[in-house]
Amino acid sequence: SQKIEQNSEALNIQEGKTATLTCNYTNYSPAYLQWYRQDPGRGPVFLLLIRENEKEKRKERLKVTFDTTLKQSLFHITASQPADSATYLCALDIQTGANNLFFGTGTRLTVIP
């Protein structure tokens, strides 16, 4: 069965540093991978989508890489701010006909002022 592992349940970093979150998957070859942000009591919010033929995608302070050989995606937040504190979820398309997303358990990021 498909399995997604995100590097740790919680990650604490100092304000201004770069946060790096890891998403590893097994038993599947997704056409694309997505990252979402979730704040407590709210639904996930879409951040970035990267396709299997793309190595890197950027959006403002965010950068995502996708290595289909390693079956891994890295999510970077540069110049982190306390407002970046949230849970970050990676998600893969399952392509079982429903095009639903299969989510990891998330990494809770805390940026310390």
Add this chain to the structure above:
Amino acid sequence: ETGVTQSPTHLIKTRGQQVTLRCSSQSGHNTVSWYQQALGQGPQFIFQYYREEENGRGNFPPRFSGLQFPNYSSELNVNALELDDSALYLCASSLALGGSNEKLFFGSGTQLSVL
């Protein structure tokens, strides 16, 4: 704000009861997906509706059922509630072209507690 609204925001039920959760999609979106998110876990796919037809289902029993209406709003029904059904239920809408959709727009969810 995503434009996806869910009601109610919170709900308390007892074991064995039935519940209906509602979702209004973002304008222009023809696909609705429902997810269950237990505390500390990622969202788990329940099912998806595309143009009023079920378009895939996750590993959930038949007592989880749904509907999509002509205006693309949706309902999730759960019968014979169990304690383990306690979770945040998320609705997500998207624009599917030819059955393929990409990013999802989530509502804030309905927090269901089963006692």
